[in-house]
Amino acid sequence: MPVNKPLVFLDLDDTILDFTWAERRALSIAFREVGLEPTPELLERYHEINISQWELLEEGVLTRDQVLVRRFALLFAERGICHSAEQLGERYEFLLRDGHRFIPGAEELLRSLQGRARLFIASNGCAAVQDARIASAGLEKYFEGIFISERLGADKPSSEYFRRCFAAIPDFDPAMAWMVGDSLTSDIRGGRDAGLHTCWFNVRGRPPRADIVPDYEIRDLAELPPLLGL
Ligand SMILES: [Mg+2]
Structure with missing residues (x-):
């Protein structure tokens, strides 16, 4: 070598x-499946929350598993959405595997x-x-x-x-x-x-x-x- x-x-x-593209694509599908309209504003707010949660992982405050659920739990709590953050998080992670740009x-x-x-x-x-x-x-x-x-x-x-x-x-x-x-x-x-x-x-x-x-x-x-x- x-x-x-x-x-x-x-x-x-x-x-x-391009993760931003992949994220929006997977989120849009996952949100629509549970009857949520993936407006640009909702996707942007998720994106902001997601980054803040990964920064807490980088600082050693949160574990990976906590980040994966909390980003949806916080968004849903903020918007008064009644849906399982765990379920949506799992579906989103699965959808994220498909496709790339x-x-x-x-x-x-x-x-x-x-x-x-x-x-x-x-x-x-x-x-x-x-x-x-x-x-x-x-x-x-x-x-x-x-x-x-x-x-x-x-x-x-x-x-x-x-x-x-x-x-x-x-x-x-x-x-x-x-x-x-x-x-x-x-x-x-x-x-x-x-x-x-x-x-x-x-x-x-x-x-x-x-x-x-x-x-x-x-x-x-x-x-x-x-x-x-x-
Ligand atoms: Mg990067």
Whole structure:
């Protein structure tokens, strides 16, 4: 295994695959099945609640199972909706496995880096869901390893998550390693704390945070290879 190549941990959701599209699609089906109209406003409110709950997981306040149910329980409580959050959550997770859409430039990036960089997926998703999405998108062929937090028993941004990734990689050299992703709180904070070079994929032009500063910020995935020296 050549060790002089850059090694890149790539986040999956909203870095390689368009999770926002997948989320809205699966939610719309799940909501309609129980008689709820998936208005843009309802989907947006769910999205906000969901992000806030994953941030609580990143901070170690909630477990994964709590997040999966609480995001629906909070939405339903807020809207006075009488439906089981557990049932809807399970149906949504199942629907999420179907279909995929790439972030613009992601396939080109993977093809461009293939063979020139060591690529790994670093994702906080659920193993069953992420396995299905990765297979559906045909992503395995690009990656030397796939690290899903549920399977590792630790989540980004914890140093334990990254320690377990490093331990599983032959000839791991932290000086050559990067973390690239769209989330400041999980990808950039985690990568920075683990001693990696960090690149924030800020496709939506979100505001920076003074406490989590990436080494690099890009708006387009095509900007990444030159940063890696490729
Ligand atoms: Mg992401």
